[in-house]
Amino acid sequence: MPERCLKCGENTMHERIAQMQHVQGSRTVLIENDRHMFCESCGNVSYLGDQISQIELTVARKIREEDGLLPPQDLKAIRLKYNLTQAEMEQLISAGPKTWVRWERGKVVQSKVADTLIRQIAEQPDLVRSLLSRSGVASAAAQQVLAAIDEDVERQVAEMMRQRLGPNPAVDIEMLVRDTAEAIRRSQREVTARIVRAA
Ligand SMILES: [Zn+2]
Known part of the structure; x- marks a missing residue:
């Protein structure tokens, strides 16, 4: 059942799966099976409801794969290895509030610098000891x-x-x-x- 296009007003908007390019900051990410709404009349593309959530996760996953960054489940495993909360992890590495939360949720990707630090944290308990004392995290x-x-x-x-x-x-x-x-x-x-x- 086609829907009304908010751009041209025609009732020719329907869901389709196609290749799409997404601009994320200074880079372009190509997604093969992108699920979105497409207007046959004017070519308008938009994302509705769960399509939004899905494309955010997909773009973030693609960037992590291309840059060789740790996936969300690894971030969580490293955090839990030291029995730290998400807020403590943010304070430990001087990241802003909710930053680690978003990384673990998978819609936002950590920088390469942060990724390197996190890998060091995973391998070096002494670094964690030092960061705990430096950041004032009392855990x-x-x-x-x-x-x-x-x-x-x-x-x-x-x-x-x-x-x-x-x-x-x-x-x-x-x-x-x-x-x-x-x-x-x-x-x-x-x-x-x-x-x-x-x-
Ligand atoms: Zn249209």
């Missing part, structure tokens, strides 16, 4: 995750040392590993600070 849940990761790492290193040192070693391996891990973290910060000053 006990995230601190618990970081503490659990530290314990896990220390357990693995202790196990390796036990194998090297054999039974009944003369040192308290757990204490040694804990002290060493803390010393390495502290030294890294101090050495890095010196390098920055010398530059």
